Amino acid sequence: MFLGHAISMSQLYGQLLIGLINGSFYALLSLGLAVIFGMLNIVNFAHGAFYMVGAFAAYFLLHLAGVNYWGALVLAPLIVGAIGAIMERTLLKRIAGLDHLYGLLLTFGLALVIQGLFQNYFGASGLPYPIPPELQGARNLGFMFLPNYRGWVIVFSAVVCFATWFLIEKTRLGAYLRAATENPTLVRAFGINVPLMITLTYGFGVALAALAGVLAAPINQVRPGMGADIIAVVFAVVVIGGMGSILGSILTGFALGVIEGLTKVFYPEASNTVVFVIMAIVLLIRPSGLFGRVA
């Protein structure tokens, strides 16, 4: 069925590229979820909404303040991360001692509010965001043409992901974070401001989502529904990778993006469901995820 019509190599590479792009977004988003979960024990259902807000922030910065793509790449995550930090301080903090499910419910409610507001003002249609002039055009790799912007997204996402991994796993600040995850009371006794660390961690995770949103803006249009569409896949990525692992969420994100892209070539009908099927198989074999520690 799927080998009956010849698949051209360019089509294969094209879908691989799209898969890597989507994988970049999955990796950035699931990484943010993992960081937040590690510190706050909250599954941030509003993550998709913040991804969308990040894209809108880039759009507003361009059209209202004249800030170009490069400015937005820095400012949008900062602004959205600050909004996230404020939400942590005002709302999430109040449910810190409760069952984890309340965190899920609260952030789901926040996601509905944010998404509903944007849908109210911008409808369901997408707004275009231009590719920055420096990254327009494409280069010939010999076997395919690679649009410069897409290459940039993949490389930049990978760099950000591994920088985050390095920050958390290899630096002193990361050691404090990991220690506070294990035993917040003890770390506070050492004179480290754990509540501030929690707020900043949430802000950082949200900023990663917003960064993914800025990167996505020129590729997929800026739409209020963009976050809701991606969040279920990101959840599946997190379940497959295992919640405990930073590196696991990065690798799983990229890998699943590629698998999804390949499925589009060989069996397009299943391209939307393949991630979930893989999740079911992983749950059968390793319920705690590929990289997860046994809970």
Added chain:
Amino acid sequence: MSVKTLPVPATRFTREERDAGVAFLVMLALIVVGPFVAYPFFVMQMLCIALFACAFNLLIGYVGLLSFGHAMFLGMASYVGAHAAKVWGLEPELAILCGVASAAALGLVTGALAIRSQGIYFAMITVAFSQMIYFFCVEAPFTHGEDGIQSVPQGFAFGLIDLSKPSLLYVFVAAIFLVGFFVVYRTINSPFGEILKAIRENEPRAISLGYRVARYKLAAFVLSASLAGLAGATKAIVVQNASLTDVSFSTSGEVVLMTLLGGMGTLYGPVVGAIVVVSMENYLAQFGQWVTVIQGAIFVACVLLFRRGIVGEIGKAIGWSI
């Protein structure tokens, strides 16, 4: 001796039985009066959604499992029920049973995988599975994609009762709701239900007492999925169509909202929550996406301010156990 001199209770009922009885009579009265004060068609849809919420509450309220993808059971049963009634030409009660069976089978498969994980993982896995079912329904030929299955015949229940007559259809739907509600009531007030509550309170302890927790959870999951399917298939007969909305993620979110707002772990909470949320959607429809914003705000308010929900808070205020 002392056994014989125990005081005889003044009434035949305990306080709990009286409270539950009064609450049930109030609900029954609402079901009887409903079609005379509101549009009967609207009340029927509300009954279906209320049953859906009761099914969901069986899991979150009594086992502590948050299924964030319960629309997959409602939607799948609604498609299968509609298909059975329209294409296979089955009588409505058999079509509904087909829908229930499909939801139960789906619940068995997804539940067996999902209950291996706990808490928020369980919730995330159900989100992912429901999204998978959604895409399946978009692609599968029998669901007709964006169009859905339309003009589903209502037919004759048991070969006799003409369901195209609104009054008869209302009685039929009310009866199904009451049966579903009774199943939930019997489940949570049975030894099985007590074990479920024990699992909710302290799972390791239930395991140490020798209960096969996974089996109890799976049984509860399948039961909840089947009841959600009953609601979905009945709804397909009432509204005469099955569409992607019923299987979409927003429907999953709404049932969580209804139960949270009405009161998780209370028998009548989901019914009250369903009445409030469905009415709100109906009467605020002209405000478009503001409904989503309001729903989100209610979520936030419920989690931060009144986690017992409407029924739980009222019950606490007047000292009733309902």
